[in-house]
Amino acid sequence: MTVTMRRPASSPPRRRRRVRLAPRTSWVVSGALVTVLVSLLLVEAYANSEFTPDHVRETGDQGTVPAEIISGGPVIDTTGGQARSYRMPPRTIALTFDDGPDPVWTPRILDVLRQHGAKATFFVVGSQVARHPDLVARITAEGHELGVHTFSHPDATVLPGWQRRLEYTQTQMAIMNAAGVRTNLLRFPYSSRADAVDDETWAAIRQAGRLGYLTAVNDTDSQDWARPGVDAIMRNMTPPDGQGAVVLMHDAGGDRAQTVAALDRFIPAMLGRGYDFVTVGHGVNATRDETDEDGAAAVPANRPVSEATRWRSGSVVTAVQVADLFIATLRVLFVVVGLLMLARTLLLLVLAPRLAWRRRRGYWGPPVTEPVSIIVPAYNEQAGIVASVRSLAHGDHRGIEVVVVDDGSTDGTADLVEALGLRNVRVIRKPNGGKPSALNTGIAHASHEIIVMVDGDTVFERDSVRRLVQPFADPSVGAVAGNVKVANRRGPLGWWQHIEYVIGFNLDRRLYETLGCMPTVPGAIGAFRRRVLFTAGGMSDDTLAEDTDITMAVLRAGWRVVYEKRARAWTEAPASLTQLWRQRYRWSYGTMQAMWKHRRAALDNGPSGRFGRLGLPMLALFGVALPLLGPVLDVMALYGLFFLGATETAVAWLLMLAVQAVTALVAFRLDRERLLPLLALPLQQFAYRQLMYLVLLRSMITALTGARLRWRKLKRAGDPPTGHSGHVVGGTVVNAGVVGGTVVNAGVVDGA
Structure with a gap:
């Protein structure tokens, strides 16, 4: 069946945005900034060469001296x-x-x-x-x-x-x-x-x-x-x-x-x-x-x-003065980064365990048993759509309806889903219009009040849907974020992303929920009340992070957004640096777009103003400023190692790593994850983290230059999960890529 996307009646008309390729300007500017940075550090190191005020120099041979x-x-x-x-x-x-x-x-x-x-x-x-x-x-x-x-x-x-x-x-x-x-x-x-x-x-x-x-x-x-x-x-x-x-x-x-x-x-x-x-x-x-x-x-x-x-002759003087000013600025930023890291760590260590303790005392209320509509936007998802749909359709929640919206796929995605012959699965075909368009089409055709949104490459555990919708027992809850897990944890890149998901995403969600300003319900696993989506105007294509955009709109409308760690979804993370770069570049840029779109919330009253004056600054500080300023730690560490004092610099860096290790331990314990992957944490500081710095820097430059990115679909490898071999959760066996008897082919999580 082919349908045309219908916007919800309560949604205002939206202007079609023009999407154009980001220019090479951002690469040129990024390269220039790195060159200037290295040059200034070398000038400063040269000008600050340590010397002994004077010393006795031994006299050598004097055969040639008159x-x-x-x-x-x-x-x-x-x-x-x-x-x-x-x-x-x-x-x-x-x-x-x-x-x-x-x-x-x-x-x-x-x-x-x-x-x-x-x-x-x-x-x-x-x-x-x-x-x-x-x-x-x-x-x-x-x-x-x-x-x-x-x-x-x-x-x-x-x-x-x-x-x-x-x-x-x-x-x-x-x-x-x-x-x-x-x-x-x-x-x-x-x-x-x-x-x-x-x-x-x-x-x-x-x-x-x-x-x-x-x-x-x-x-x-x-x-x-x-x-x-x-x-x-x-x-x-x-x-x-x-x-x-x-x-x-x-x-x-x-x-x-x-x-x-x-x-x-x-x-x-x-x-x-x-x-x-x-x-x-x-x-x-x-x-x-x-x-x-x-x-x-x-x-x-x-x-x-x-x-x-x-x-x-002023060039020499100018170079030294600029280098001095640069180092002085770095020292100030070093203090700022240190304070931000300390504040974030203290908030995480205090608030996240507090939320976990509250959840252990009691959950949301009476069980939520009303039926659920699951929307799966799919564009060329041949590698993972079968495993994804099967895991959703076979969930243990009563009344699951799966609506797969084929967004103009050219690889037979829709045919694969229809060939499954599952009674609670519907396929809607439409011309390609982008992920927000596909989601809006699914919402318009959904039969139930609770809407679950899932990426076409994500595999749910058998009890994930049931656990995901339980927070709706609280009438103040408008949206629920699930727990995204990295399936392909092979090799350093897989481990590093696994660490990032557990610490950077899931632990942060606990913090933001406690503060009442969670900025993102991930596209891989999230649930909304249908009327909340209508009130927010549906999924918007104004940004490349539609999940962040809609979550901010929900918060501004006065609804609570919560995190349910027991609702887990397995996703295939990027297996190459190129794919990882593309994914994180889009996430970072889309998040900045969403923040800019909702910037006027800071001037509002009520829930919108609370989010604008608390949520946006928190996201700006910990989601943008801290990662952007993070390289200051590495730059000062390298500079200090070679030009200030190797011992003092090494001790300072180890203390910083110890703080991060404590945060990681708390996050892994709260998520009940094995600690073995944390062995890759020190090496992560020398490789993975630098890549994330460059991604965010280029995203910022792209935003400042006014360029727009196009959506670039990532390659699906169809790898089975290897992270929890033989682990049983909620009666579901996750073993060598099998979920409920189905071979798991996960994909790349889509969300910030």
């Missing part, structure tokens, strides 16, 4: 192929500060220098310059000198030549952008005195000379990085009486209170002994004027650069 360099002064000039070194003039001290600028200690040191009228040279780290450009500008504005101390503070002598050049260039660019000057002074991290220059250091110094840099080491090391006390720092800084010196100090890398105090005492003490305080460049130029006979060029300190050059 003797005059080893016995010479602390400023080494290898520009132009020469090899010269310079000392400070007598009674001249060049104070030098490494590792800055630091927002706390550099300003205090500058204040001390200004107070005593002393000049100094600051060898700055490029990443710190990018973060604190105002301090670098102040250094030059107050007449001090800048020098390059690399960008990320590595041991430059062990780096390849190209990486050393990159370190110098990036730091120079940061200096030019921050202060509008450039410098030709360089100091390697972890360098010491001229007599410690070995072959590796000499090779790096010669390369620096070819790039136009003079390399500065030191005469006296204050060792302030070790914080030995103010008196010890002053002793270490003081040169032999009457001699000049380049003094090494630090304005960053830790607590520099002793450095500031020592400096405040050292400068006036040495001024009283007739010493001058100059920059390194000034001291070298003074020495050259006295000793060089070939008219060597003066060291140009803080040479101004053009505004155009300064502007072009």
